[in-house]
């Protein structure tokens with residue numbers, strides 16, 4: 001049993017939060033425009049997502065946290081931040097993301113889109129961590145960059161530590177009012193009872209190792225069932241559709257279950273209702289750029305070329321049809337509804 005239990009796919013991570021609180025900057029850090037890029041290799045820009053492989057994850061975490069054993073195959077970060085994107089990226093009956101990062105500007109605290117994000121995360125029962133961003137803006141900050149929060153904190157004067165505590169306590173209180181019990185991650189003893197707050201500075205690339213460590217720890221402890229690699233059925237969520245002239249229709253897709261093969265029949269939603277088409281080609285990003293693949297294993301960000309000219313519905317699921325049975329897939333697709341939560345336009 002142990003071996004099947006450890007056959008895991010990468011958890012899919014989405015970043016949410018109020019406008020200007022630092023989502024894009026954090027994703028840039030994760031994408032490796034700073035430190036990680038220099039170390040290169042294990043971070044690959046995928047279609048619609050960024051993958052950090054197991055080795056890179058391990059190296060980044062172990063530089064600062066010795067006792068963490070990485071058992072997940074990596075992490076897949078969705079490139080488009082925001083609660084609207086989060087809510088539009090669905091897997092059957094739930095959110096596509098397995099875990100999320102809620103970014104809060106530590107100096108501003110909870111804002112309308114922070115609250116909308118919390119509501120959306122609660123609705124889809126998605127576990128999340130809180131990144132308390134812009135800790136470099138707190139008075140008495142002693143300069144530091146490209147390192148962990150733990151390391152940065154050890155350099156700070158008492159005045160800074162007190163100010164930081166004050167800001168974090170304010171967030172803890174405001175979250176409590178929203179029904180969320182939280183604490184700074186390094187003060188939590190039971191992660192089933194408290195949401196973890198990781199202080200970071202996305203601008204100075206401080207705290208990313210802590211974020212990776214907490215995400216990995218949570219995924220390994222609480223998401224193992226959820227992120228079991230499943231070969232019985234193959235599913236993905238379409239995040240962008242393009243009509244590329246002679247190429248036909250391309251579907252940028254996050255594959256979250258199973259293995260997709262070139263030539264597979266897939267069911268998806270179109271403007272005219274559920275339809276079946278065939279996978280003409282699978283494009284993925286390899287170490288040397290875009291490559292065509294015969295097959296691809298979840299979780300992955302891929303571009304699918306389909307054989308038919310269809311008006312595919314944005315946000316649709318794709319379900320591989322095995323043994324010619326389309327009815328069950330069509331029923332699922334018909335039931336797939338738009339989120340009934342009202343979101344503001346400016347969700348990014």
Ligand code: GDP
Pocket residue numbers: 017018019020021022023024025026081133134135136137200201202203204348
């Ligand atoms: P988003 O709207 O949530 O994606 O926010 P952005 O990542 O675009 O950041 C908004 C602004 O805040 C930009 O000018 C960033 O440079 C700045 N910013 C982001 N993170 C930090 C941080 O940690 N410290 C400081 N001082 N500024 C930050």
